[in-house]
Structures are given as C-alpha cells and as structure tokens.
Amino acid sequence: MRPLGFSTGALAKGDFQRGLALQRGVDRVRAVELSALRDRELGPLVAAARSLDLAGFEYVSVHAPSKLGSLGEREVFEQLEALPPQWPIIAHPEILLTPALWRTLGPRLCLENMDNRKTRGRTLVEMRELFEEYPEARFCLDVGHARQIDPTMAVALRMLIEFGGRLCQLHVSEVGPRGEHQHVAATTRWAFERVAPRVPWECPLIIESVVTAEAIDEEIRAVMLAFPTGPERGAA
C-alpha cells in the first residue's frame, strides 16, 4: 500500500510535535513530512529529530525553510545536513543560493516544483534547468502547484515523464490563486486523476491541505479518490 500522510505544518502550523501527534495512529497514515517551513522551526526540529517517536511511519521527509530569515543559508544547510541521512530534504529552489553547497547533499536533496508566486521551478523548462544544476537531486512533485500553473495537468504529466526516475514523493493539496493550500475539491481531484496512473505505486503522498484534526479522515478519503493507495486502485 502506498505510504500516505500529512505535512506536520498543514495540521499544526509551526508545531511539528503536534502535527505528528495528530496523525499518529490514524488509519492509513504511514508517511509524514516534518515541516520547518519557517526557519525558526528548524533548530527545535534538529534537536528533537533523533528522539522523535516515528513508529508506524514507513516514510519520513523534512521540509526545509521556504525563506531565509533569521538564519543564513549556511546555517540552514548545516542544520539540515545534521538530520538523519535517510530523510529526504524537500527544498524550494529559492533558498538554494549557493548551488555548490547544496549539491553536496546529493540525492538527499529533493527539489519541489513551485506555484506562480515564485520565480523558479514553476514550469517544465525551469525544473529542467534546476536538475541540470543539481544532477543528483530527486523530485517532489507538488500536484497542487502544478495544477495552479496548468489546470490541464499537461505540465505535471511532462514532469512525470521527464523526471519520473527522480520522483521521491508527492505533495497533494488544492492550491488557491494566492498559494494557499486547501482541501482537495472535486475539480482538483479530477485533474489529479489525469496523472495518477503515472505515479509509481510505492511513491509516498504527503498531504499539504490545511485541515482541522476533525477533517483528517475526510481529506485522506478525498486524496485517495484521486490517488488510490492500495487494492482499491481502479475501483474508486
């Protein structure tokens, strides 16, 4: 069964412990992304990383800060590098100011395609340029970002064809015009269904929809309609 779970930041902004606790033990949750989207979250996450109770999670990744604020690039890099090496580091292209530094992460570095507010990594061409710059990097396909750029999902399909061998995980949510991550509604689900058959069976799904604790099960069901996770594939 495909590993599936939430970004801790989607369930509890700025509180990865709570984001983890909210999904621990939830039926079908086997994956988690530990969010340090704001750079002040990174220190506490690094400090707690090796003592976190991650039982039940087959797949764990960490999301690097989306902006450099109180920490400089080198500090962010060093803290991320200190995390358990088996955790992929999901990064937005905009924080990678010194490519030579980030290239040393090799396949631990996982580049995410971006939404329309950003200036890099939005399109196939922009992602191609990034992978030329980071030849060992893996790929986090954010299907919500891809749909915001291209509602037909042709761009997402071409990314999957071209970068499928690098695919590490998916980010799944509906992305609004101003980049907000929302519940996956029907029209978004239908768009995602166009590319779902291209997503390998073992590829983890990280849900980024910002939902309340009460809506976790409902959101998982919505995502599973687009990306069946197990024997029900094709029957949804």
Next chain:
Amino acid sequence: MESPNRALEALERRLGARWEAIGRARIKTEEILASLRAALEGLDDPDCAVVVTGSLGRGEANDGSDADWILLVDGPSDPSHARLAREIAPRIRSVVAKDVGPTGTFGEIVASHDLVHYIAGSRDTNKNLTRRMLLLAESRALTNPMIRERVIRNVLARYVLHDRPVSNKQGRYDPIPHFLLNDVVRYWRTVASDYASKMWERTQQGWGIRNIKLRFSRKLLFVWGLLASFSGSLFDEGLLAQATREEEFLLLLLDLIREQTEVAPLELLARVASADGVKEDTAREIFDAYDVFLAALADPDRREHLESIPFDHAMDDEAYEPLRKGSSRFRFGINALFFEQHPKLPELIHKFGVF
C-alpha cells in the same frame, strides 16, 4: 510568444535574402513591449494579465501601430478590476498613442470564463471568437504571463482534451484536433466575411488598409492556425509516442499545440518553409512579399494613403496596387507550400483542410 526568430533568420541567411522590414518590426515590437511593461509597473493583480494582440502580438509593430490590449481576468470577480482597466488605458496610451479599434473587442476586461466555456454554440459571439483566436495565435503578456498561459491551456483543453475523437483504435491515437481545426477555419472565414460587412457598415471607409491586412496578416493568422492544428504531425519530436493511454496522448498533444502559441506566426511559417522539399523560390516569394507589406505599413504616408484611398481608384493606385500584386505572390507561395512542396502539408491539407 517569447521565442526568437531562429528559423526565420536561418532561412534569410540560407537564401541570402534581406527582409529588413520584418527585422525592423521585430526590434520595434520588443522596444514598444518593454516600454509598455515599464508603464504598467505597479498595476498588477494575481488574477489578471494585460495581454496585447495584433501587430504587437505578432512581432510586426511599427511607430504607427496601435496596442490591442485586454485585461484578462482568470479568477474571482472583483469590482476593482474595473478600476484596474481604467488605470491601464492611459498608461498604454502614454506609450502607444493610437486608440484601439472601435469594435469594443479590445481595451476591455475579458473574463477567461467566456473564452473557455463559450466555444462554438449559441453563446459564442464574433467578439469572443476573435479574442480567443488572437489569444492563441498572436498574443503577448505585458503583465503576469502565467495567467495568459493558463487561459491558453484551458482553451486548448476544450479543443483537444474534451473533444475526444471517436475513431481512436487501441494504440493509435489521432493527432488532428478537429474541433480546433474547424474553429480556425471558421475564424478565417469569419474575418473574410467581416471585411465585407465592414465595407457595408462603414461605406468603404478605411477599406484599403483592411483589404491589404486581410491579404497578408489576417491570412497569416489562418496559416498559423492550420500549422498549430497540425502540430502533432509537423512538430512532434517523439513526445507523443510517450503516451501510454489516450488521455495522456491528448494532454501531450495539447502541450505541443500550446508550445506553438509562444511562436510568432512568421516564425512558425519559416519553420515549415525551411523543410526539405520546399523550393527556395517559394520561401523567397512568401517572405519577400510579406516584407514589402510590413515596409508599407511602417511608412506613415503610405499607411495614411491606404487608410483613405477610394475604392474605385484602387486598381490605379500607386500604394495599393503593388501591395495587391504582392499579396498574390504571398498567396502563390503559401499555396505551393501547403498543396505541393512541403513533405507533410499536402497530405494533411487535402485530408483535413476542406472535406
């Protein structure tokens, strides 16, 4: 439509030709677009894009060109969009003084909803068809290019993704988007019919320039539309073969056609005119004639003359008649390209062009 004119320039070099007016128009277009973008600074909205079509969209502008602009809205309705449009207009006029045409097709707010949902059928209007086709064939974004691209993709989705052919057999997918092709043909015939309608409504006022444009730039749009519709046969470099099912094939075909919306019509024409089998004389005939047309439009005196020439004096007119003859050479060249010399176009045009 950001791609450089690589094929056009390569063809010019290969033929030893000098298409100076085409080159000047390209440079002038980029200058005007840069000025317009600077003038619009600060007038941004995440749901809106200012898009120009016409000669600025085709890369064929000159000092006398107007700016056929729209405020393209792709998102929630907001009364502030009206204020945005009102503030855009004088800023555009500060760069391009000539007013947009009197038809109301330009200089207005255009909702993507109408472009995407009202394709053919009773709710599609002449204005909507025109805006839709120009968006595909000859548009450039002055602000927020992602919005323009997204709307184009959604329009193409209607034509390609949501008009699945019934004849597809297992593993053999149809690369011809018939809905798009039919609408392209419909648009060309509409433009030609509208010419006659305007002759009647405006009692031949300004007929000369409209007639010459019909013979060149409007015809070029039709050429672009045909070539874009045949993208799956003409421009595919192995992408379509990667489809594993019909929906993927249609998505990839859509994307291939979308790529042509970034290519100026003259450049797309140059790509097919550079194909093996196309005679050098044919390519020369097409682009020499078009170069003369652009040179005439860039000359303020000749342009003004064309705008005021009486219909009954046309055949003896020193400005009009050479252009009319040039338009015949343009047409002969296009015909030779499409019906005789190109390695693929004759089969495509015979099979899908008319019947």
